[in-house]
Amino acid sequence: MTVEKILEVKDLHVSFDTFGGEVKAIRGVSFDLKKGETLAIVGESGSGKSVTTKAVMRLLPKNNSNIKQGEILFDSKDLTKLTEREMQGIRGKDISMIFQDPMTSLNPTMTVGKQIMEGIIKHQKLSKSAAKEKAIDLLRLVGIPMPEERFKQYPHQFSGGMRQRVVIAISLACNPKVLIADEPTTALDVTIQAQILDLMKDLQQKIETSIIFITHDLGVVANVADRVAVMYGGQIIEMGTVDEIFYDPRHPYTWGLLSSMPDLELGDADELYAIPGTPPDLTDPPKGDAFAPRNEFAMQIDLxxxxxxxxxxxxxxxxxxxxxxxxxxxxxxxxxxxxRRTMPQNFDKPVIVKEGV
Incomplete structure (x- = not known):
């Protein structure tokens, strides 16, 4: 049975005009998102994760960003060709986003209830009383106690974890087909992180949305993702199911990410690996493999x-x-x-198919 693709990104190139020259931030990124799945996009800072998803949302700064080429297909429309007015009908309604810091995502002068109601009234054309009822239901859904009372409160009256739950409620207000979560647990402590991740897994089963989860933390990925795309230097350099990336990674950069992640079950928790060097300068991208200068296994052809x-x-x-x-x-x-020695019993180590040479 073929699973329906809800979003397709094809050969996306994004650049920024800066005083230092043109930064080629995204260089030929392609991926798809299937209905009901969670795709994690992983990589260190500057790899292009957030730029890719902001391009999908068309939230890149207008004064210096350029989508040079490529397609972003959603509901048989190419989002790169839509006007700002047409995108406003999609943002929040069909494609929604959760940002890193809940405090900067919320308006401090408005009650959280009003902020949730805004999108419901705009996109679903409900009356104020019906929108209020739905907003209270959403607060209850994301695990906020006493939602009727909390509805009337302001963001500063909530803890960091509760504010992030409010942001998730806002993003879910119009039952989006695609939910983009841009490092939603980064600003939270470890205990609250785990609660938010469990909440997102639970919500996905309840509302059947597709999720793009952006993170630099591979430990987070293991708990939430179905598939993983690893980004480096503005490109996707490895993609596979979560088991394939964790138990049979093939790219040296993915090896470095996994080796630098503490894992008490594997032992040697005090012998963490650090990837040497720094990411490439994307004002002048390397002509070979972007990871070659940091790759101990690099060959001449990589350069x-x-x-x-x-x-x-x-x-x-x-x-x-x-x-x-x-x-x-x-x-x-x-x-x-x-x-690799701890691979699950049902994991078949594949034989390389010689394609793309």
Missing amino acids: EMEPPMFQISKTHFAKTWLLHEDAPEVEPPLAVQKR
Whole structure:
């Protein structure tokens, strides 16, 4: 059975005009989002995660950003071609976004109830009394106690975790088909993070929305995602199911991310790996593999030619010359080898399909 694709991004290129020159922030990004799934986009700061999703929402700054080429297909429309007025009919209603810091997302001069009601009245054309009833139901849905009382309160009267629940309630107000969560737990402490992640998993089952979850924390991904896209230097360099990325990663950058993540179950918690070097300067992107200067396994071809996306299985792809049939076999870091030894019983290690060469 073919699962319906609800969103498709095809060969997206985004750049910014700055005093230092043109920053080529997104360079040929392609992915799709299926109905009811959670796709996590992972990478360190500056990799292009947030720019990609802000391009989907058409929330990039108008004065210096350019979508140079590519398509963003949603409901048979190319969002890159819509006017601002047409996008206003989609934002909040069909595609909604949760931002990092709940305090900057909320208006301090308005009660949280009014802020939830705004989108309901605008997009669903409900009366004020019906919108109020739905807003209270949403506060209850996201786990805020005494929702009738809390409805009348202001953001400063809520804790950080409760404010994030309010932001989630606002984003869900119009039953969006796609929910983009941009590092929604970064500003919260570890205990509250876990509660918000559990809430999002629970909500997805209840409202059947599709989620794009942006994070730099691979530990978060394991708990929420169905598929994972790893970004580096404005490109997706590996994509696969959450098990494929965690137990059989193929790109050296993914190896580095996993090795730098503490895992008490695997032991050696005090021997964390740090990826050497810094991300590339995207005012002058490298002509070869963007990760080559930081890659201990880099070959000469990595410095001269950009690798294609090799297909490893039906769902697993990686952009590295190490998957070429003529490449030498290399051993990944010890942490990755340990993960491979703990693969789930039902995980079939795939044979590389030589495509994209």
